[in-house]
Amino acid sequence: MTIEVGILGATGMVGQQFIALLAKHPWFKVTWLGASERSAGKAFRDAAAWRLPTPLPDEIAALTVEQASEAAGTAPKLVFSGLDSSVAGEIEGAFAKAGHIIVSNSRNYRMDADVPLLIPEVNADHLALLKAQEARGWKGRIITNPNCVVVVYAMALAPLRQFGLKTSIITTLQAISGAGYPGVPSWDILANVIPFIGGGEEEKIETETNKILGALKNGAVENHPLTVSAAVTRVPVHNGHTGSIAVSLEQRPDAAAIIAAWNGFRGKPQALDLPSAPKQPIVYLTEPNRPQPALDANRDGGMTVTVGRLRRCPVLDYKFVALGHNTIRGAAGAAILNAELMHREGLL
Amino acid sequence: MTIEVGILGATGMVGQQFIALLAKHPWFKVTWLGASERSAGKAFRDAAAWRLPTPLPDEIAALTVEQASEAAGTAPKLVFSGLDSSVAGEIEGAFAKAGHIIVSNSRNYRMDADVPLLIPEVNADHLALLKAQEARGWKGRIITNPNCVVVVYAMALAPLRQFGLKTSIITTLQAISGAGYPGVPSWDILANVIPFIGGGEEEKIETETNKILGALKNGAVENHPLTVSAAVTRVPVHNGHTGSIAVSLEQRPDAAAIIAAWNGFRGKPQALDLPSAPKQPIVYLTEPNRPQPALDANRDGGMTVTVGRLRRCPVLDYKFVALGHNTIRGAAGAAILNAELMHREGLL
Amino acid sequence: MTIEVGILGATGMVGQQFIALLAKHPWFKVTWLGASERSAGKAFRDAAAWRLPTPLPDEIAALTVEQASEAAGTAPKLVFSGLDSSVAGEIEGAFAKAGHIIVSNSRNYRMDADVPLLIPEVNADHLALLKAQEARGWKGRIITNPNCVVVVYAMALAPLRQFGLKTSIITTLQAISGAGYPGVPSWDILANVIPFIGGGEEEKIETETNKILGALKNGAVENHPLTVSAAVTRVPVHNGHTGSIAVSLEQRPDAAAIIAAWNGFRGKPQALDLPSAPKQPIVYLTEPNRPQPALDANRDGGMTVTVGRLRRCPVLDYKFVALGHNTIRGAAGAAILNAELMHREGLL
């Protein structure tokens, strides 16, 4: 059984990561690529330089790129989207209306009440929101994964909900791949730090997290009451967003209980043994200087979130460090895991 | 009038920065260098490779390096110390006993009750502690400057004391020069982040800050009651420690009042027009993506602390970013400013 | 006496370097800025983010940017150009026709027979070519400086002409600032090397060098017969182009003679004591691991070329390493030195 899939925004950083991750996927086979007018009509290999260290499969290289804005209805039913948010709203909407299942990494629909903002290990039950999309008159559906920081952050926080999550402050150190391509000019970031990321990055972290951690009640998501404060920075790292995180917890668990909660955390992807599911979604590293993006971002295919340095926080209760691969666990891999879950739930 | 000075730990990263900063100093002239046994007896140019982009002065290059551990009493009265903390305790003590004024960047004596931990703009009155050192039987004295993060942090916090500083959380992104030389192996930090710095870095930030911001009462420092939580990281930046900082304040000033407090902050170095004093010790940058180490660390000779991105914090009250040059404002320049203040106060 | 000057391409990497270098110039005062339509009509501070670590002077920040393509005849007589080569041909020509003296860093006119391609220390006499520009019907003139690699390379080779320069092979390691802004995407160059630079970089090195080293005969330049082979690479360095160079020489001087030729090399800028002239244009470094961009590119204000590692070459005769600051000695500083020479020669 092979399911044909398309990729919207195929030439971009996340689009290329989709191609790389799907190259040997047991279920999904990329047969359709969509991008901007500039790329349309060209073979993929001529439309964009391949920028990943894993090889571009020949059969993808030869695919002709379609013009995304004109292609609703012509692609396979299942379409992954790595479109830039400047165009994702319109194009994804048109595709959903035309009957496609859009598994999107873009931010445009994430906070809509009838759109699941999914991390399969954390809130698989939010898939129930999809029904409400009928009211839009769409033949298809849109499902989204969170911002690349939020995936890491929400996964690290999810096992702590049982301890009464009250407040959290996070400072991020984010990789350049998160800005897409060409993204951050080298002059700006080489041997430097930029304490700012545009596009409402901090606001996304301060809102998406609450939706994901929220509970489904009467067919709607009730946001988790956690108060989040985010400060973001860009650092000269290829892949892997690091978060320096502090949390206050109503109950005061000891450190061992927290570490056990992380290491023991499992979700539907593990129960269903989904192809892209990491065996252990969250791994606590005991070395005093970990996690590090260069050493830990690629763990278990880039789908594991690593956590370390749990210690008491004099202001809140605990502080720790969390890390995840931003274009895999935080983008393309997240969307693929979403699609795998939907397939196994009979939603494709 | 020229005051001859010595440098302990002259071959190290901070030692070389002392040499560079003193090369054209109007008052101080380096005539004596001390280092480890390995360097002793050699001309400075043969004892250590010069690693700064500013040229090594010929007259310093030709100085013979003395063995620091054997040299108490033989150096000029005023001695700057950039010694490693593994040896600074013993050597600086011996020098102080022998009558030297040790202006030290090392951590060993910083928290002693009778040792000033000084940022001249912030707590110049703490110099009064020096008298108490008589009780040690020292003919000389030891004065210290804070850890390289603490200088930046305490300067940014000092103007906020008027608003009732209660708690603060800081995550740092620290430059490699802070680890000395050879310091961090390139394999570990190139295109990477290390969420850990040894030597009790976080504890230093959580204790030194309170001493500096404390008030002198009855000849002793009463620590400021601020609660600090620090999380430190190393990033691939040459110079300039960045802090992502959140604070809670008893009074709720508006942002304009905080910015005015920073921009208007002045201290004794400015009043006395000390040679190394920055005209404006704290500068608030209005661009949304500043301060950045590559662009802002060298401001006003590396002695200015730049601050930016002040905004509301959903968890505490405000968050912002602060930056300072760690081997100038945070080490060698800090010590030189201390010595300049002592000179003008008649303490040399 | 102050000479008002304009800057074409003021918002770019080289344009900003012009502004920085002219901020305290004793003769030239920037009073006019030209850039693309996108910037026209805005105050400079709003037209472009300032990207250099030295501060943007307030009076420049407040200047209104003119539209370069429409401004011929409206700027001061002396105009520096850092325009991109895609537009420099037309705009510089229009300015020259309208009576401006264009001191250009662009490649468009460099190889024209009637245009001086100048390194003042090397071929100041090539200024005599300017007369021939009358035949173009221009009221003004165009003078150019070489490609940023060629400045460094031709300076290092110039003192070797006396030994009978026959062939030379150069591999470059070029800084990212040479690509302008935004220039090289960080994803491409962080912790990487790109063995290619577009725009005919290797061809420029293989042709401009011969014109510069050529002799003026009967009012025309006779190219030097040296055969050059260039291979270029981009490396993650901010500023400073490094060349690994091999040469064959008809006479076989010993190494000491070559080093003496470099260290003793002086030209008209030194004789005339021009404001931007380095005291010693070429400095041979004796340390075995120098020159290095991070340590040596800024020597003497970035106007000195440093050379090192002279040793026998088993294939040609000698090999060595040369380094220069690409946006100062290799671009903006080069053009300013050209203008200083013209001023002292009465050509402005």
Add this chain to the structure above:
Amino acid sequence: MTIEVGILGATGMVGQQFIALLAKHPWFKVTWLGASERSAGKAFRDAAAWRLPTPLPDEIAALTVEQASEAAGTAPKLVFSGLDSSVAGEIEGAFAKAGHIIVSNSRNYRMDADVPLLIPEVNADHLALLKAQEARGWKGRIITNPNCVVVVYAMALAPLRQFGLKTSIITTLQAISGAGYPGVPSWDILANVIPFIGGGEEEKIETETNKILGALKNGAVENHPLTVSAAVTRVPVHNGHTGSIAVSLEQRPDAAAIIAAWNGFRGKPQALDLPSAPKQPIVYLTEPNRPQPALDANRDGGMTVTVGRLRRCPVLDYKFVALGHNTIRGAAGAAILNAELMHREGLL
């Protein structure tokens, strides 16, 4: 069938790469680790921090490290060595005397007349030298692989021997992992280039290449008459040595013939289908800006040499760029391939 193997220098950069590459090897199983006195007696996980992004296998982590200098005779017969050259001479000699087959990455024995300096694709017949080691009174043998640059360089040159290789000039851009650990201090190489590598790097390239490319005549290697000139630089890249290479060839093949020679090049490892053999040892990349270390060093498990940018050289005949993974193809992987060949040739 499993062959137990030991690793000398197990804690170093190359030693760790041995462990990583052998983790899933079909023939060889690591059962013994040797290192310096400092590590001896400790479990491997306590003796050294694991510094590679692939996970340290648990069974290796638990192995007790032996003191290399005292262990001759106690290890398995087959021992890989990544020892530092300061100690490799003595220790490897003692092991060979005691009957071990030492497959070494160290330089100490490389140029000895009776020691094969092997690249299995290039000079597999040099294994015949091993017999001559009997004269040393060794019960075992020593076989070596070349310097990490030389592997890449000699592989790129080997297919050109048919065209009459005469002279070659190479400038290298070498990765930091080539310096071992801690290796190059980050202060020296971050955003910088160092035009020097110690330990006789250039001399090694200028001599080892000729031995490898030489022909076996009457039981001895007759060095290839190629004249080589090498200039080496260190660049801030993790893995992958890049060479900018020019060659003169007696016959003047056209570019297509050279590219065909590279792409068609095969050797014994391919004929024998050795486990670590790349399918195509040399791959010519047609993109104008390749090969690049970040994109190409890991090709086919890091065992492929990639070549690109072939073009005419005005001084010699052709120039091109070659790249290989220095700690895999240029060190640990090279040694493992040597051992695989020996096994299949019945020499273990």
